[in-house]
Amino acid sequence: MYLDNFAHKHLPSQKLQPEYIYSDPDFQLPEDLNCVERLLDNHIKEGRGQHIAIRTFEKTWTYQDLYEKANQIAHVLVDDLGLVSGNRVLIRSANNPMFVAIWFAILKAGGIVVATMPLLREKELEVMIDSAEISHAFCDYRLEEALAAVKSPFLKQSITFDGTENGTSKLETLMHNKPKEFQNFPTKADSVALIGFTSGTTGNPKMTSHYHKDILLICEAFPKYALQPVPEDIFTGSPPLGFTFGLGGLVLFPFYFGASTFLIEKPSPELLLQAIQDRKVSIVFTAPTAWRILATKAADYDISSLRKCVSAGETLPEKVWEDWYEATGLKIIDGIGATEMLHIFISSNEDNMKKGATGLPIRGYEARIVDRKGNELGPNEPGRLAVRGITGCKYLNRTDKQKEYVQDGWNLTGDIFRKDEDGYYWFVARGDDMIISSGYNIAAIEVESVLLKHDDISECAVVGLPDENRGMLVCAYIVLSDKSKACEEFAKTLQDWFKENAAPYKYPREVRFLDNLPKTETGKIQRYKLKAISKGN
Incomplete structure (x- = not known):
């Protein structure tokens, strides 16, 4: 046992931890580790x-x-x-x-x-x-x-x-x-190895802890399911190593399989493409915002060595997937993970991919969609995503948050998903991003996906504004490719275009133009900051 017992002393009790599933022989590890x-x-x-x-x-x-x-x-x-x-x-x-x-x-x-x-x-x-x-x-x-x-x-x-x-x-x-x-x-296998702070898209970060065995377990899960790494592979990407998405994709996975990693201190899209071209990189991890830019520049580089493209951090808009596929012939592997779970737990591989879906639970995990009482919902009913498997949430010193995240042995990620008839999981919204306006349930991601199809829109994020008559209004923060077009008249043009291309009740009744969207260092849009702007804070 550690001489300094701070981390273990502040772990949640076993009854507050999720149920762990290690049924596969690949997930059996020795006690001394x-x-x-x-x-x-x-x-x-x-x-x-x-x-x-x-x-x-x-x-x-x-x-x-x-x-x-x-x-x-x-x-x-x-x-x-x-x-x-x-x-x-x-x-x-x-x-x-x-x-x-x-x-x-x-x-x-x-x-x-x-x-x-x-x-x-x-x-x-x-x-x-x-x-x-x-x-x-x-x-x-x-x-x-x-x-x-x-x-x-x-x-x-x-x-x-x-x-x-x-x-x-x-x-x-x-x-x-x-x-x-x-x-x-x-x-020991269950000695705490790292503490990861949540990335702060929703305010104050929390401490998540992970064991030595957790670090090896995730190497048996996502990479074997989606990447099939070999020693000749060269990994690169943009996520910081301080972010568990980056740690897994740029250090743990390549080293577990005897491959190599290419590290870039300031990984602009151009430098990522240059690394792929010059150093024959084969596997890339980055966020949807970067994939969007990479798709516009890929033709200027030789990226023939690239065989696997992974996106996480935020849900991958279908338009970005289509643009990249059209530009390169490569399919982006979308995935959802969480700092609490250490890495990706739902994703696809090239054999089972459904365009637009996040995918299926990967080896080592199972998932379901539940209502507020924990009851499992039927096909295509939106509800809370619940996950359990080889890793799980272990907040340090936060019993209140642990009880919120882990319920009845399942990790509740805070995301709203639906599961289709084939068992595929589709992102609907973050739990706090569902907008209820005049009785309609409108997912922010749905509105964003439509807006991103407009040629003049580079980026956008949608939040709900309190409204006395409708309960909430759909508000779109938009970054234009040509920022000089930003004006009230063009906002009206975008609203009219939206109503012609999607259900009119979903259209953004407020359109606000920004030069840049606020993001975490991992590329996630900080929607809580947009909500603060909306409230005049």
């Missing part, structure tokens, strides 16, 4: 040390390089920084090889990883540090200012490193002459 051994160390033991693990536009690391650096950093943690098992350690960095080495080092030393997004500022970092009682932090020197401004009684050690590897920061100095071997801390 440190996930680093399967993801990294075994590649060295089995003679694959010289295989490529990480590429960037400037650097190439083998598995041996990564292994040795992770071991040296683990020594720094234990020998120089006084880490004891169970301490929470924050990483503040963009996606680069040193981030990955530090991530593995923390788990080797018996720490618990708290990875963060580079764009977080002082106040957000302070909330995380105080909530998780974080004692140690590794920070890329280029991002040091915000962390240095944090005032917390818990943070004892803050060490800078050089994510560019072109200079020498404090960590590199401490690593010098450290042994390149390290005896991993003997964690």
Whole structure:
């Protein structure tokens, strides 16, 4: 057991946790388990040390390089920084090889990883540090200012490193002459390995915890179901490694299957396409907003190496799927995951895909649609999505939220879905994005999907406005391709066009133009901020 028992002490009791299902032999794991051994160390033991693990536009690391650096950093943690098992350690960095080495080092030393997004500022970092009682932090020197401004009684050690590897920061100095071997801390399968903070699309983030076994279990689930990875695959994408979608897609999945990852610190659509072309990337993870732009630029690059395209973070509009397929002949694999569940639990593969549907529960999970009382609903009846399987929600220190998310052994994700006669799941709305106007139930995503088919609309997001007569009004926030067209007259043109192309009762009675939609760093639209604008806040 960890000497610092904070995380385990604040786990929800077993009766508040969801029911877990490990029926498949692939999901049977030993009680003594440190996930680093399967993801990294075994590649060295089995003679694959010289295989490529990480590429960037400037650097190439083998598995041996990564292994040795992770071991040296683990020594720094234990020998120089006084880490004891169970301490929470924050990483503040963009996606680069040193981030990955530090991530593995923390788990080797018996720490618990708290990875963060580079764009977080002082106040957000302070909330995380105080909530998780974080004692140690590794920070890329280029991002040091915000962390240095944090005032917390818990943070004892803050060490800078050089994510560019072109200079020498404090960590590199401490690593010098450290042994390149390290005896991993003997964690258990159900030792907490990481704490992920929810991404904040709905306000204050919550702490989700995941075990060492959870990290390996998700590698047996989505990638085998949808990707069929081989060692020759090269993964890349835009999600930050501080986001569990990015951690899985850009680190865990490639390393579990002995493949490699291509990391980009600032992954613009152009750089993603350049990486695919120049480095023969075969699997890409990114968000719907990026897929929309990639579809317009794909013809300018040779992307013939690409074989799998994954979208998550927000539901994938059918128009984006169609545009990408028309441009490339490739089908985007949509998926829904959650920080609480660690990664994707409903998705498709190329053999069972239904255009527009999110897909089917992947191996390791089952799902159903329920009403407010937990009763299962029939085909095509919209209701709450309930999921259970190999992973589940374990909020730290939030019994109230745990009881909301987990009910009768099922994880309730907060999404409204429907299940068709063939068992496919179709996204309807976030639970708080259903607009009830004059007795009609109108899903924001339905209105958005129609609007995105208009040639002049680049992006849009729909929310409900309180209205004395109708209860709520449909309000569309729109980003135009040509922002000079934004005016009241053009708003009326869009409304008339909508009524000709969809049920008139769904049309947006309010149209507001923005230069950009507010988004999290993971690409999710922050609808709560749009609702605050609507209320005049």
